[in-house]
Amino acid sequence: MAGFRSLARQVRDPRGDLALRRYSLRKCLERFAPYGHRATWDHLCARHGLEPEDRAPDPARLVRALEELEAARAVWLAYESGFAERRRREKHDGLRRPGSFDDWHRRTWGGNGIAHCDDPDVHPSAPLAEVLGRLIAALGAEPGAVCPVCTEAGIVWRQDLDREPWSGPVCTGCGIVVPRPVLTAGALAEARRARTRDLASAA
Numbered sequence: 745m746a747g748f749r750s751l752a753r754q755v756r757d758p759r760g761d762l763a764l765r766r767y768s769l770r771k772c773l774e775r776f777a778p779y780g781h782r783a784t785w786d787h788l789c790a791r792h793g794l795e796p797e798d799r800a801p802d803p804a805r806l807v808r809a810l811e812e813l814e815a816a817r818a819v820w821l822a823y824e825s826g827f828a829e830r831r832r833r834e835k836h837d838g839l840r841r842p843g844s845f846d847d848w849h850r851r852t853w854g855g856n857g858i859a860h861c862d863d864p865d866v867h868p869s870a871p872l873a874e875v876l877g878r879l880i881a882a883l884g885a886e887p888g889a890v891c892p893v894c895t896e897a898g899i900v901w902r903q904d905l906d907r908e909p910w911s912g913p914v915c916t917g918c919g920i921v922v923p924r925p926v927l928t929a930g931a932l933a934e935a936r937r938a939r940t941r942d943l944a945s946a947a
């Protein structure tokens with residue numbers, strides 16, 4: 745199975761067939777896709793003027809989309825290696841993190857669905873590296889009451905997510921499934937109440 749970097753080389757290969765270069769970029773998203781595969785593809789297409797179904801896209805746009813993805817991946821890999829090291833120290837000192845933090849890390853290790861967007865058409869519009877930077881800052885800070893990416897307070901609990909954790913807080917501003925560890929207990933409770941209100945008004 746080709747790794748991210750060899751796929752990236754294929755995307756850049758000026759002698760490569762355009763359809764294959766595009767395909768290689770999509771394969772990169774199987775290795776690293778912060779919003780999930782479809783939402784990240786939708787995001788890259790929107791930001792770099794690619795038609796999602798165009799099999800012979802402008803190669804310069806294709807490479808710019810790859811560059812955005814690579815920049816985000818570098819941010820994430822730096823975070824993961826720092827995290828692994830910190831964890832070793834904490835274990836050594838007998839410190840334990842809340843289970844929700846571990847669960848979240850296990851699911852996102854390697855960079856898939858870090859800021860999963862359940863609806864592939866609804867995702868943050870800022871550059872991926874910037875969004876991940878905001879999320880990482882929030883993971884290292886005290887829990888807050890708003891979305892760490894768009895600072896929206898409208899967070900609702902959803903029960904029907906299409907992947908693990910299957911249910912969780914979703915930001916109504918930018919569409920990400922907000923990692924539970926970055927939200928206060930009060931914000932999580934408010935999200936659950938918002939869901940109950942929605943159900944009541946739909947009944």
Ligand SMILES: [Zn+2]
Pocket residue numbers: 891892893894895896915916917918919920
């Ligand atoms: Zn948001």
